[in-house]
Amino acid sequence: MNKVLDEHFVPWFRAVAPYIHAYHGQTFVVGIVGELIAAGRLTAFVQDLAILHAMGIKIVLVHGFRPQVNEQLAAKGHPAVFSQGRRVTDPIALDCAQEAAGQLRFEIEAAFSQGLPNTPMANSTVRIISGNFVTARPYGIIDGVNFMHSGAVRKVDSASIRAIIDGGAMVLLSPFGFSPTGEAFNLVMEELATQVAIGLKADKLLFMTEIDGIHESPLDPDSPIDTELTVADAERLLARLPRPEQPTDLSFYLTHCVQACRAGVERSHILPFAFDGALLKEVFTHDGIGTMIVDEKLESLREASSDDVGGILKIIEPLEQRGALVKRDRADIERDIALYTVIEHDGIIFGCAALYPYPEARTGEMAALTVADHVQGQGDGERILRRIEQRARAQGLESIFVLTTQTMHWFIKRGFQLVDPEWLPEARKRKYNRERRSQVLVKRLGSPGEAWR
Template identity: 70%
Template structure:
């Protein structure tokens, strides 16, 4: 059992390590709705945030309290009122909001203070700092409706938050703001989290929500054939949002998507929608390649580019398992270092997930595409096609008429993409001299 555990844990931990390095010293703003706390998820989320902070991430946690305020209002025999999707905060609702915020702040601080042995919090020391970091202004009167004590963010105390983060503290922000005259305003968690992320120039804004993410076809219910769209370019997110009816209901996709789009437009590189119903959703979204929810990005994070000498170690690590099982011909480090400029790679967050090399034979107006490799973690995501398109582009720029491959295992993949089987005698003379007749690789050619 121990051996099996080692074989599963060690490769997993190694796959996570690049993300630990990348996110160290970065700033994440986490939007935690009151619904997640009401569903009993606070302690597990606090454990995960403590682990993420322990790995060097600076965290600002903005909590909501929508159901808790409604509960306080019901206890007072008072019904909540809304207009334009915003709570009308009268004096009773303001008292209820203050009571709910005080209770939740106590519960959140308690969750980060637990240090029980044999739990993920054992040995952790999470200092939580909260304060009057938000200056607010009133919503005012809209279409004849007086929103009273409901407000909007006017200014974020970036210097104050940053000083707290520099002290290695977790910053906790309630959806309250104060005017310069000391008047309190009830704000929405989503607007506060988005405004804070933009003001801090945060690296991530993450909403841990009731919504599982953006469906690849949002007009149909979720199913195994209609999974979550794990990465959505900002331009596509804008188009999708424009087709959706305006929503202020936290159970609707558009509710969180509008804030994610606003954050990315404001300079936040990545904004996420993940489900609080899934245990460990934060860890899965941050430290696993495809995540579990939807990430909206200003541009595709996956970059296809030509390799440099600095990429050699990553290429070797990628192709080694395929050399061991005989899928690829073994290449030593010296050869790859010498030919680094021949390689094209697919890189995601600083990690190489695919590669292919181009070896031209100008005298025959053709080139070999060699070492085409895609990590098992991203197979089926189109990385192979991206590499093929880039290799074809490079071959065309060289004025070549075709590309060819030698393979023993992946013939059908190439046949589906327009390659034709030919006899090994077709190979350019220089390549034919290096052909391994014992390996009996099949030769496939594609005209450009």
């Protein structure tokens, strides 16, 4: 194996392992727009789905077909008509939709059957099952527009879908539903995927879309992507945005994501299909790539408990090996666990620090400040520092200090000042290891920039 690749493989695999464990046995509903298939990205995407399936994730795939239906209509010289963001499906459009759905279903099933060597599909067997799992009703006449064969979801046969995915197969749904009298209705893929996720009480609803996600400044496409939105924040944003008229409108996918979360789906995601591997990056990395909507923020900064000892040991071990931290064994951390602050995301600890108070000197030592390698540079170290400062003030301390051998400049940039080790409280001075020659830096918890004398 290439040496550089080898050096990165183990840390990478350790970083994703908690997610693999957490998602095993969970249910994901994945909605893909027809544009993904039209762009020639189906094969790579199916391989990513096969990886999730191999890891024990239960998957329902719902495909769209807007561009394919439009292409069929254009070939027949028939206009594509939309109103309020929904296709008006006359008899000709219905024929085109049925033809497009049949072709796409064939392509998707063929992609899952490739089993090509040297790909994620090698030696894999992914069974795809489709069926009449959706009952629909006519959308009707809205604001004077007769939507004809366009429909809305009336009922999803969640029990049958659940039995299939629990049995190890994957379910594939086209955006069609049928009435009790056998009429076919063209459905909006996003609405269907949302209702399926709600009916299954899915753990995730993921949309592979034409857009990158929701930007921090929604009307500025150059602003960063907001990787996590609470449902409440999403609803406030929707209240400011116009009613969606087409899928590329910001509020289109956001509306469905909020609906799913409000109905019990734990998390919903808006991902760009144009980014190769977007599905894997979103599922198996800390910040993902698109926007995730959750009922509550997954990131938590809190005081540690005894359940966190293992997680703390795991993230400080690499720094101990590099000599950046003094070695601490499990007994030490278990004894001092109440002194620790941790930051976690989705139940996984990726940062910590401890505050050892010296009340007689009205100061405290911040020790073991650590942020996992794969999430550094995102401001988590500063968030932990601010929480330690808050804890110190609450205990009536006037300053905090650190001992460091490798990160002096990081602390100086955040208001610490270098002092002689003789400054240390007597109790800490007796434990100072002069062979390590750790630098001592102090930060007064009063006004910024106040100098030490």
